[in-house]
Amino acid sequence: MSSPEEPADLFGDPAPAAVPDPPATVREPLAALAAAALFDLLIYRTGGYAAAGLFLLGGVPLIALGSPFRGANWRGFAVVAGLLILTTGRLVWLGWGGAVAAGFVLLAALALTRCGRPAWTLDVAVFWLQTLPAAAAAVLNSRHLLQRDPAPERCPGAAPPAGSDGEPTAASRPWSVLLPIAAGLAFAGLFLLANPDLKATVGEWVARVSARFGDALRWVVPGPVQAFLWVLVGGATLGLLRPLVRESLLDPLAKLETRQRTQRRRAAPADSVAYPAVRNTLLVVVGVFAAYLPFEFLTLWRRDFPEGFYYAGYAHEGAAWLTVALATATALLSALFRGSLLADPRADRVRRLAWVWSGLNFLLVAAVCNRLLIYVDFNGLSRLRIVGFLGIAAVAGGFAAVVVKIARDHGFAWLVRRQLRIAALVALVGLLAPIDWIAHSYNAARVRAGAPAPLVLIGNHEIDLGGLLALEPLLHSDNEIAARGVAGRMVLAEEALDHPRYRTRTRTRTRGESSPVEKPSGPLGELNRYQLAEVQFHRMLARNRDRIEELLADRTAAEAADALGEYGMRWW
Template sequence: MTDLAMSSQPSFRLSRLQRAALACLILVALGDWLFFQRPLGISVALFLAATALLSAVTQRRANERTNGRMRMGPVLLLIAALLPLVNDKNLLALGFGLAGLGAFVLIVTRHWHGVRLATALQIAGLYVGPWRLAARTMQAMKIARRRDPRRPYTALFFTWCVPLILGAIFLLLFASANPLIRQVFDNFDIRTWLDPLFSSRSLLWILLAIFTLPLLCVTAKIKGRHRKPIIATPHTLPASLGNTSLFLTTGTILRALILFNLLFALQSVMDIIYLWGGVRLPNGMTYATYAHQGAYPLMMTALLAAAFVLVALRPGSEAERSPPIRWLVTLWVGQNVLLVISSILRLDLYVAVYSLTTLRLSAFIWMGLVAFGLILILLRILRRRSNHWLIKINLAAAVAVLYGCCFINFEAMVADYNVDHAREFTGRGVALDMRYMAELGPHALPALDRYLARQAGMTSPPDARTLAYAKQLRTNFAWCIAQPGKHRDWRAWTLQKARLWHYLDTARPQTASISEPAAIKAPENGVTDATVPPRGAPDTTAPGDGN
């Protein structure tokens, strides 16, 4: 009898919307504990992982229909996407983390349709969608008003909207005319009501709820066929696009390629003579000037050339089937590859004279990607591949390079290079720019220690002002790393920060104490004299240009 009574009682089960609301409250509480008045670090990766876990729990019906292999796939993808945030916190790592979280949610809700543009737009919609909620709500209410004017909630809104607005206007007019009403308004301080509502903590809760709710309320797609993507071919394109347009006839493309090859050959010959051959430049022009003025414009030239090839030689077009055009395009793309290599050499010559910056290091990586893309264009032409294949390989290469960049400490790399190639130790180039060392931040501390150690071992006395600046900068960096409180909070832990903590702990016997940071004055080593704060200064590595 008891068993029968217990079995007849209805079991308590939460709906998917209720589970999503409960998970949202949990994530808001977790985010408040991790982020409010706390430094960012490993806490960002932990919050994204918790969001993914609760999203999978709220979508458990979709997960019941997936096998073990399908469950491990999104988990491994999420771990790989969160690893950059574990290494260091920056915008690039955050981008990979958000993309991995969005892909995880789409997979567990069975909205994943493979790596394609539509999937990327779906991931972006998970984060952009909530900010369009107000506009969509107003649009939905307008549509509901048109369809059924007698609907109670819609009618209530529209019937009370105008009276309330006009009533508020009349009340303000009465307050300006009646001293008693105005006194009531003067005594009423709206800030006492709005301060708790719009405090920094409540705004954080609202932002966390806006961020997490779309990831928890994705409708699971269990059934239904997915439409196959439409691949553009000469037969499926419109007549205006499937055939060569009026301005890009076969004759036009042939003449353009002949002219382009001659122009690029002229530039390539000049680079071979002056950059590769070492021929003396005209009076008044240095190799650094020649290199710097051409590095970035030549990169834009290569990109425009690649765009022209993709537009002119569409798969299946008459121009692609023409042997002379294919031969000229192959020659032209080869010259573009040589142009990119010359741009890399130009930038290398400029760096040898004016030292290295993070922007110039990024330019090296960008140039390598452009050269790789040009080689892929050449392969596409020779092997008659589609533009879809070309775009897919280029995107894969770009994602792989950017993912690898998440684990490279560019600030430390630049600081090491500039110290090793400073004029104080090599006798050529420029002196170590202390202002830019301050811009690089605490990651430049090991390189700065090597600079001070090498200065101490030199026979010739160093510049006293530069040495004092370097020592104070070292003190500021050490204080930023070692100060107690929030900077040693476990929430701020990352692999790169842990390496700095370990380095400072092992190098601390070299310094008796770590004092408070102070504003310091930059030495005159080719830059203007100005007061420099402990962290942050403009890039003045090269005269007149920070590129």
């Protein structure tokens, strides 16, 4: 939970200072059983990214209804639930492992908000790490749910009720049924093993039942691995619903900084020994930035480059080094404004220098973006270039958090929480965004406009189905090499989708079998392979089948794709 002094947060209001341990409810084991059943049906038996997305989506009502906590951070819960819906949408459209991992991280964030706490990034990590120990504690805490009637309370030293032998009778009721059954089965089995003819008769009967109802039994009765996964998923669910860790990891530091800030504001101002070093450092870095940035903009902003210009050196490696410079500035500015300097009566002077340097750093952000755009203008947009823009956004957001920290006199805990959250949200965008579709929508538009340089990326980079969907306009391009190459790549992708190795992803194993068997027919049997992007891709191929056959009439798809790759290398 965040400290009481922190302002309202996007992910919810801070929780109370102490959250009492709620009593055990039947909702928790029911939610754990429902989660295990969902996992078994959607993940173990069905599989596929769409099923994984539905499992994540099913976690929203399970956590909302299964939590024993009465209060909740409902605003944060709604935000995280919305992110989980977006994650499910991505998995149904075109899933990948990164989106699945993001979904499970979001489940922990959702459970945090349901407990009434803000979803800080470090706390989400701790939340997952404590799930299994918390599950064991939750099971111990739920023992009394097996008792129909709670034992009456007695005064200390009072004699137990007659016939109770000092123990509550309700606790022994399950054993009054289970113990006789276990003893009867044990001795019946021993007597069976002692009679070979009877054992053979029973064995034949079991074989006939297995042959008649084997498939149904394998569907209902779990194998060892399946049972272990049930326990694991159910336990993780219990650990998310009733966590052991009730306080935010950075709460002690936040409270300490709050006390120090209060003491500093009450104390008389005093000169800081760090003031000259901070002032001189800011003067130097402001001077260095003021000298370099005009050179950066004068030489690279107009993008009028000579023949043989080293695009990779300036726009790729150079942008990376400028991003490192921005990250270093973020760390330095945060480190300078701390401790006794904040109580110095001359602190406003260095703050003015800090605002000047901050403005220059935001100009540096523009310079880094300009360098990446130089590369994009040269030969198009790729996955790594989009990741580069996201990295710049994360660093710039972290620097903005430092500026807010200094302006509002926040502590280090406040800064770490916001910077990690900014980084996590940017990473989430990268994991869920249709990056290939974005990149090749831009590249296709460039080629259609008469700039063939992005063909180097279209012809030589790996492209997922989303990116191939974006290349549909190039089938009708005036550039025959581009049109044939794109048609070849689409046909090769279609053949890959129909390859037996791809089809094996739609198979599963049933208990007791060593070879894969087809999944059951019906909606769940098709769900394991369902991807909306694949459906759209096949529809797109059907729309353009005549055009593709025309383009590939005198060559194979592989030859056309190779020709496009070789043609594009002139813009490498």
